[in-house]
Amino acid sequence: MKSASGHPSATIAGTPSLSSMFDLVNDEMALVEDWLKSNLIDDNAFVEELLKQIFCAGGKRIRPLIVLLSSKATAREVGKLSRLHIILAVLTELIHTASLVHDDVIDKASMRRGQETINKKWNDRIAVLMGDLLFAQASICLARIMNPVVVGIYGQVLGDLCSGEIKQMRQQFNTTVDWNAYIDKSVSKTASLFGAGSHSGAILNGCSNDVIQSLKEYGLNLGICFQIVDDLLDITGSTIETGKAVGSDLRNGVVTAPAMFVLEKNNEASARLKNLIDSRDIQTDEGAEEALQLIRDNGGVESTVALAQKYANDSIASLSLLKDSSYKTALAQLAEYVMTRTT
């Protein structure tokens, strides 16, 4: 069953439905989609074709959803947005998409959102340039918003995205458990953009500092939760769901929460897992399977769900300062929705 917004409705009673959240921003999301699919200025037919391919391939549009809901929740006339909020939503999705295109080059990924990646279908050269072009389009959007504070926030996000990836690359096959470094990397890679999207609309709305700060906390916590869930899905998810092979991050030596919970145990299981990673045996089918089993058998999954839930709860708690509205409710439901990905 699909709603008017094209998003699947919930089928389990009590599970928050993504479509009900999208229904609250239907008109605005249509403008965002239009912009992404047709308003990107380029006079080159080939580039236009590539841009269409990138944006028509789908994507959940969770980041623009956060921008639109948080902007509507804090609008002077609740629910009324300006053109600047639409641009903010477009910008947020552009940065996300640009970083995916470059990540696929970096990870040599061949599939994304059920389609061949740009680097696979064409080549790395085209993918590097298309990512740059999307970042450039984001800069143009940022310019149109004409708010120096918002420009500063998104500038920081752009830096965070790169340094997050570099941090991850440098920590490959590192079995030292450092939770601060893990959360720090999750903020850089994911939560920084969530946080920018969640509070920039309130800045444009001229909200008080405490409301702005609350929404920033909401986005940061939700983003960390989202990244932890992503890391969990590498262990528990199906290829159909995640679009990549189970354990593919682990095989590449990306040590995340599920493995860290086992590694910090200081027992036989942690020693074996450490050995599999140190020896690079984890890159083989047998080694990866054994590591996945060790993580599943030693509470790595449950502890990771609990960690993600903590950040989901924190994100919901951050909303307490906001006036009640359907948009505020939807923001809280979004945190619950992110947690449903774990089940």
Place this chain on the structure above:
Amino acid sequence: MKSASGHPSATIAGTPSLSSMFDLVNDEMALVEDWLKSNLIDDNAFVEELLKQIFCAGGKRIRPLIVLLSSKATAREVGKLSRLHIILAVLTELIHTASLVHDDVIDKASMRRGQETINKKWNDRIAVLMGDLLFAQASICLARIMNPVVVGIYGQVLGDLCSGEIKQMRQQFNTTVDWNAYIDKSVSKTASLFGAGSHSGAILNGCSNDVIQSLKEYGLNLGICFQIVDDLLDITGSTIETGKAVGSDLRNGVVTAPAMFVLEKNNEASARLKNLIDSRDIQTDEGAEEALQLIRDNGGVESTVALAQKYANDSIASLSLLKDSSYKTALAQLAEYVMTRTT
């Protein structure tokens, strides 16, 4: 012989000396260098090392020179700059450097400015991310300038850089002579950033529209001239001078002015050159050597010098509206300097 600025002085009488131009902005250029080499915020030691490697490797700093000279020439109190002008110069060099780092990935280049490229010394992944990081740093600089017009100008430049490369990639081995497309590509790849750097300082100085427009024309014409000279050096330059093998663009099917002047002749030479490109024989040592000889023997070099000179003259003519000053003189000399690269 080196001046205080570290740039070689002229040895031939009458040839404009780059060092005399740099001497006019010595203090400001020192601030730009400091910023590039040490003020780039990053808390990761590895990233810091990479940034140092990139910026300590040199580079002529022609783009920041244009920013500083044009800003000084149009300052309310001639010669007096603000911190914003320094940031503008840094920003311009950051964008240039970021695009070089990505170009080296795209071109699989192994040497740049006499050093191993990031992609060669490390790998493509690090180089893509470092380029992204430099673009991100540029966005942060842009944010600090807090001028929406300047933000819009540089946003456009970022888009132009990518579309210029994509245009070039799509035109590889294309022997149809289209001068508009060639100039258009040269603007996107090179002149757009020159133009942004040459007139944004005047915008910050609150100059009249005709002064701003004149400086934009100056930068665009100088940038086109610079690109044409670069294309010429692919045919006539030495490896020591350009850092890459003679004819390497031509071998890659990048058809530029020197070849185009021969291709449009409709004679035996043009037919042979077309054949070498169409057949991809140009990718071989013998084919490339024959093509280079055809271009040299059929006036390709002289016509290209004349074309570059036309744009150099136009850039100098664009300066007529500016009040006389040593900075204005230096801007004109810079156009002459670019032309000396051809001899």
